[in-house]
Amino acid sequence: MKHDPQRWKEDYERDGYLVVEDAVDADTLARLRIGIEDITADPDSLPPALKRFVNFERDYMKERPALNDLSADDVGNAVRNIMELPRFAPLFGEFILYAPLLDILEALFESSEFHFHNYKCIVKAPRVSSRFCWHRDLPYLEHSTSNLITAMVCLDPMTAANGATVVLPGSHRLVGETSNPKDTDIAEEDLPAGDRVLVTCPAGSIVLFHVNIVHGGGANRSDIPRRNVIGIWSGPDTYPIKGHRYHYQGLYPRSTDPARQKQVRLSLPHL
Numbered sequence: 001m002k003h004d005p006q007r008w009k010e011d012y013e014r015d016g017y018l019v020v021e022d023a024v025d026a027d028t029l030a031r032l033r034i035g036i037e038d039i040t041a042d043p044d045s046l047p048p049a050l051k052r053f054v055n056f057e058r059d060y061m062k063e064r065p066a067l068n069d070l071s072a073d074d075v076g077n078a079v080r081n082i083m084e085l086p087r088f089a090p091l092f093g094e095f096i097l098y099a100p101l102l103d104i105l106e107a108l109f110e111s112s113e114f115h116f117h118n119y120k121c122i123v124k125a126p127r128v129s130s131r132f133c134w135h136r137d138l139p140y141l142e143h144s145t146s147n148l149i150t151a152m153v154c155l156d157p158m159t160a161a162n163g164a165t166v167v168l169p170g171s172h173r174l175v176g177e178t179s180n181p182k183d184t185d186i187a188e189e190d191l192p193a194g195d196r197v198l199v200t201c202p203a204g205s206i207v208l209f210h211v212n213i214v215h216g217g218g219a220n221r222s223d224i225p226r227r228n229v230i231g232i233w234s235g236p237d238t239y240p241i242k243g244h245r246y247h248y249q250g251l252y253p254r255s256t257d258p259a260r261q262k263q264v265r266l267s268l269p270h271l
């Protein structure tokens with residue numbers, strides 16, 4: 001990865017998103033892919049305690065039929081989203097400490113005092129995935145400020161054909177700290193004016209965006225999967241306002257506070 005904190009910060013501030021190519025080394029990328037394939041190959045064989053974190057395309061289609069032109073029979077057992085990745089395998093917990101990602105986050109937050117919220121994997125399964133509606137992430141996250149970053153680690157190339165994310169650059173600046181429930185599904189006619197950018201990039205890239213940027217994305221009708229391991233990271237003095245907590249939520253992997261450092265060491269002792 002080419003270190004370019006000034007470019008990272010400028011892109012992020014101006015556009016609300018940033019693409020860093022070559023951010024994940026080949027070995028880590030291969031291990032993440034295997035970790036996800038272990039879950040998606042036969043999700044029905046997962047123990048119930050884990051299967052409850054796997055969301056299937058067919059169930060999503062019942063809730064949001066307008067986002068897929070196929071029938072539930074067509075999509076079979078395709079997985080759409082896996083929540084709580086660190087519960088599935090140690091490698092996903094260890095990935096909270098992945099240094100290149102932490103370097104980028106530290107530059108964007110301009111602080112070492114940022115913390116982990118959660119890891120999930122969005123799977124756009126070959127040929128059958130739904131598209132994504134236009135939305136902002138903030139209303140889903142319910143924090144005391146909007147200083148949160150979504151970091152998408154691309155396990156596959158993102159292309160037009162496999163449903164690359166589409167962003168509206170600058171749209172993160174149009175709203176403030178308070179989330180609007182309507183932002184979870186923004187109708188085409190209510191979208192802010194401006195460009196729509198298809199975020200295409202090679203596998204191993206990390207795409208980071210402000211949780212107030214408007215984004216969406218097409219269905220995957222290609223023959224290759226489009227899988228993004230997605231982390232949410234909270235900035236300094238930014239805290240959840242609801243009771244629910246995720247696995248390892250609240251770890252501060254770059255903190256200079258000895259008590260926080262001890263928390264990381266005790267949480268992931270083998271590292």
Ligand SMILES: O=C(O)CCC(=O)C(=O)O
Nearest residue numbers: 122132137164165217228
């Ligand atoms: O995977 C993507 O393209 C975007 C994911 C997303 O918008 C979300 O999980 O809220």
